[in-house]
Amino acid sequence: MSTAIRRDVEGDARSWIAAFRTEIRDSLADAIALPSLPCSIEQNDVQDIVQQIADTGDGIVVDRWTPDWEAVEALRAPVDDQLLWVPLVERDPRYAEVLPELACVAFTHGRPSGPSLVLNGHVDVVPADGQAWTTRPFEASVRDGWMYGRGAMDMKAGLIAAAFAFRYIATHWDGPGSVRLCSVVEEESGGNGTLACMHRGHVGDSVVFAEPTDLRVVHRHVGIQSFQVQLGGRAGGMLRRSWGTSVFPSMGRVLTALAELELERTARAHALGGYDADDLPGFVNVGFASGGEWLATRAEHATLRGLMGILPGETQEEATREITERVRAAVGDADDISVEVVIPPGGHRGGEIGADSELVRAFRWSAESGAVGGPSRAGTMVCDAKIVHGGGWAPAIVLGPHGEGLHSADERVELASVEECAVQLIAGSLAWLDQARLSN
Structure with a gap:
């Protein structure tokens, strides 16, 4: 993709995202209002919000399923054949009742032939009990360009940005190849939702996680x-x-x-x-x-x-x-x-791809050419990229909005960076698809 075409894509995407500014912020506020803690059925309610955003174009294939958790538990990593499942019922007996009800959702646009890119985000959040919040953790509030609330940073903002990015791609791009959005449950408890996507076959040739990174491409995973x-x-x-x-x-x-x-x-x-x-x-x-x-x-x-x-x-x-x-x-x-x-079961390896890799270049170029953001960094990131990349399924990077207060009181996300994150996910995805098509 030439620099001129790339700038046109970013400019069009930025204008399109700006037109949806109110819907983006309302969707994020609605998601924050849901206490979608691990081992809670409210995770499905956040999935409903994601589906309202993403399932809007002709030809989108929606796969919403309740995983066969016993089969997911038996899944082994391609890289070293180890089990990656994190035991949950042993941790909290309530999981025995909740797990059969929890749903993962995958939205796919494009053609089965050609390169395949996956955007990934999770709906669950950590508890807010015992923290000195100055706002209500499950009631979104806005001050000075920031939205406050549990999950604002980790990672409902990134998930909403990814959903709107997918929506743009599904209504503006027509292959060859495909883009998929996977919205998963139970990341905070260890990543079994993403593992369920791997078991379901929602893998892709490359994967981008929209966890908060200050709009920098992170390509090293702990x-x-x-x-x-x-x-x-x-x-x-x-x-x-x-x-x-x-x-x-x-x-x-x-x-x-x-x-x-x-x-x-x-x-x-x-x-x-x-x-x-x-x-x-x-x-x-x-x-x-x-x-x-x-x-x-x-x-x-x-x-x-x-x-x-x-x-x-x-x-x-x-x-x-x-x-x-x-x-x-x-x-x-x-x-x-x-x-x-x-040493309990359920550990995950780290991983790293080079700063000059095709995947990093596609999204780094986008982030560096935008008004917000910065260069790629190896960085410290612990998210489900460790499952996908460390497990050997596909190379993965992380690119998400700017936030503060991770897992702490007054967690917040910069609203302008949520919009810019969606723009960069759009531009980076289309650049990667173009590069991958030419490489093949």
């Missing part, structure tokens, strides 16, 4: 692995050393060791370049700790649960071996203390 550390001591009264051995001194050493490991792994990643100074790709995050039963009794047991990043080029086995060795070294030969590191 994988993720949960872990548990279980410590065992000896319960007893606190007045005699011989009566009991508390696990908490060992827990303190383990926490310190994990914090040090996080810094070491992050420094190792930064040495390769491509990260912003604030990026923490080697994260080792403890999100839950419990132990002890009575204040006057030495604690006999403790459990730590957390998530760690899997660096691009690293396997889960390599990463979990490192954390296991570090935990065992922290506990050492302490008397009466046992330690076990448990």
Whole structure:
């Protein structure tokens, strides 16, 4: 696609998106108002909003289905044949009732022959409980060009932008090739919705995730692995050393060791370049700790649960071996203390494609030529791209709007960047299709 044609596409798309400004903002506000938490049927209500936007052109094929979750659970990654399913019923028994009702939706426009591009977004959001919001988290509010609300940044704005981008392409472009929009459930719980799309065959030759990236093309994806550390001591009264051995001194050493490991792994990643100074790709995050039963009794047991990043080029086995060795070294030969590191199933590898790849070039050119945005970056991104790209199905990048307050109080998205995101998804998609057609 020539520079002149590319500019014409961006100009037309920008004018078209501007004409839908009110509908875009109203759709986003309606989506934010729905508490589409993991393990909630409200996720389907957001799917309804996406379908109202995307299912508007002649010839669009709509596939809305309730996944066969048992079959999805058995799906193996092409790259290494590992299982990627994240257990849910074991985490929350309510999933046994909710999962059979949850729907994924895929919208397809184009011809079966030729290159195939997929746009992907998720409908679920993290909880807002216990956070100091100055607005109502599930009631959209607008201040100074920003829309506030849970899910505004992650990632209902990107999903709405992708839906309008698909709508434009479906009404302005006619192959060869195809564009598909996959709107998925249960990303925040681990990515099983995107895994369901892979099982259904909604794969594509390349995939773009509309997660928030400040309109920069992110082409490095950090994988993720949960872990548990279980410590065992000896319960007893606190007045005699011989009566009991508390696990908490060992827990303190383990926490310190994990914090040090996080810094070491992050420094190792930064040495390769491509990260912003604030990026923490080697994260080792403890999100839950419990132990002890009575204040006057030495604690006999403790459990730590957390998530760690899997660096691009690293396997889960390599990463979990490192954390296991570090935990065992922290506990050492302490008397009466046992330690076990448990690695649950459902981990995902990271991955990276080069900045000069066809996919990155198509969307980077668009982002750099627009009024908003910046160059590509390797970056730190943990999203379902790790499943698609890290799992070996297709190369993937991430490109989404500008937001602040991810997973925190007063989460918000810059409204102008939502429109610009839709423009860049349109221009990038058409540029990639043109490049892929010529390459073939």
